[in-house]
Amino acid sequence: EIDRERFIETMKEQADIGATDGGGLHRLALSDEDKAIRDWFRDQLEALGLEVRVDAFGNMFARREGTDPDADPILIGSHLDSQPYGGIYDGALGVIAPLELLRTLEEEGRVTEHPIEIVNWTNEEGSRFQPAMQGSGVWAGVHDIDAEYDRTDENGERLGDELERIGYRGDIPVEPQNDYEAYLELHIEQGPYLELEEKDVGVVTGVVGFYWGAITFYGEADHSGPTPMHYRNDALVAAADVITQVRRIPGTLGDRTVGTVGYVDAQPNSINIIPEEVTITFGFRDPSDEIVAEAKERVLAEAQTAAQREGLDWEWEQRHQSDSVEFADTCIDAVQASADDLGYDSMRIFSGAGHDAVHLTDICDTSMVFAVSEDGKSHNEDEYTSWDDCYSAANTIANAAYRLATD
């Protein structure tokens, strides 16, 4: 078991960097706050005598060597960036837990056959720069690095320039430098299921597939007063129809299906002008890729109907697509065995959020541990996981990693 007091202190320490007045974190990828937390993280690793390696996309690695020169490392980590006004657990918990594992191994003088490597992935959140899970995606070969360097935030700042600015564009190529035995990640659940079932930890068996798109309707700006209702081509009315259907479609498909319109932009956005151009995003997720595809088809059919009803042109584009993944039995079993050994009440769970672990499944055997999220709340300053639940999850992943590393 890791040191509970030090673990909690370290969680609090990291939460001071980019802290918001509302008790949350505002530590957007490649911001000054991200630089500060990266510097802090580097210091913690160097204090353990570990060498920190930074790749050309800012992903940070450090390895504690094993005894067997032929054994591939166990990789374990998550992300230190946050959502805008997000919570203090999302991502950070999954970096602090392996840090405590390394500290504990060092303190207790334990050796492992396999090296244990810790990682902090760049821009998991996908809020300032899209897509989410970007650093791990480039590293796993899913994204082209030059295209990702060229992404800009809403102020037009280029990702590659920001990476350079904060001093985290490293020298190491953005790809695995060796084979890996396994990847493990601890994250808060961000959903309500563990709490509902009164479990201590979640053994994650996979991640839902998801599809993100954007729809733009083109109507005609006109005066909101003298223009009769039947003369109108109101882009916002069609967008409202789609928003309503995105709320409704999941309930016709599956009990884990979700659909969200998180973003809307209307032009010219004036109280007395009929909206001319409206863009909304949509996202659907489900463990079944077929259901996600069906939801997407239905929302596009609704957009077509709504556009026709209002006399609008419209178009759509894909923003992100990710197949559902199933984790490897070896890793799932290691997590399960740890939870059982430690006496934690656990359940198998499929993740509804995307995680860096998704990309890692292309590289090596992978699984995750979930910590209980009170009320299922995240991406919100009120995100909360009790220290007990944080500690149970951290012990579970530490033991699973140790188990795999000493196999």
Place this chain on the structure above:
Amino acid sequence: EIDRERFIETMKEQADIGATDGGGLHRLALSDEDKAIRDWFRDQLEALGLEVRVDAFGNMFARREGTDPDADPILIGSHLDSQPYGGIYDGALGVIAPLELLRTLEEEGRVTEHPIEIVNWTNEEGSRFQPAMQGSGVWAGVHDIDAEYDRTDENGERLGDELERIGYRGDIPVEPQNDYEAYLELHIEQGPYLELEEKDVGVVTGVVGFYWGAITFYGEADHSGPTPMHYRNDALVAAADVITQVRRIPGTLGDRTVGTVGYVDAQPNSINIIPEEVTITFGFRDPSDEIVAEAKERVLAEAQTAAQREGLDWEWEQRHQSDSVEFADTCIDAVQASADDLGYDSMRIFSGAGHDAVHLTDICDTSMVFAVSEDGKSHNEDEYTSWDDCYSAANTIANAAYRLATD
């Protein structure tokens, strides 16, 4: 009849100030473009030997004296500010026509018993700062001047400061400095009725009542993936319900009833966060104040139902309220007689848009002339009125004013 060539040239000249690439105007109230058109307007009046007076709300007046010292002036004008990416006729036509009247009277050496006074009202459009018809409203005593100075635009710029900045906070008190015999205003119809009936000009008998409000829904930000549909409190879904009903309510009330949601703002507006706070505006208009009140009640009832369905808090506020007004027979008759004398085919029409003339009905007898709006389109760069139609309407109001001034 006024000088057709010079009138058209002057219309084109004004349209250069704040011109958009799309052939329209972006001349928001109290912007640099508004300052430029005001300077230009002042120059035109001074070139006629007239003294320009600016009141403390930026309303600009100039008077051509009459022969009878006891006769009250005829006031005639409109506004030079525009909607965002609006058209070149909306407002401007109603200022250029009386300018041409003054030029013609001067040129032909005509005298009138009553003085003729021209006016450019501040912020008729109500887009950058609410409410619309603001300058005339303060002048007519409908609004408190200090409250209106304190209005801010979406960037937080204060109206009073902007007025100062562009140099149009004048010395004259914002109220009528004398009695007025009548107020006349020429404006494009902004609706399709004149064109549908193939008329040359419209004789305006009144203006619809209208009600503008804003509704804000307060939900809870949460992760768009792991949060089950039944755990959500999605502020945008309720807003969509209201948008849909605003499109629907008019069709259950009257054939001139209209309803519009022109503005939406969602927070945090992120593709993978459930919308926490959404504000929309709504507006209803009808010749009957009872119908407007009924529409408002229905939309608030819908907001209540939608908020309850989504588990949201909500609140609303009034943004603007204006009773339906009927113009004075004396002025309507003068406009009708001018149109008839000039051989124009006319029809009586009730305005679906608000105009400064609405506030003037509190001060003196009032009426308006409408010019044909092709396709009824306005508040859009494609707004179009043929020069023939502009000219017919300009002649109609010029003659009506001359008729009243020489009575």
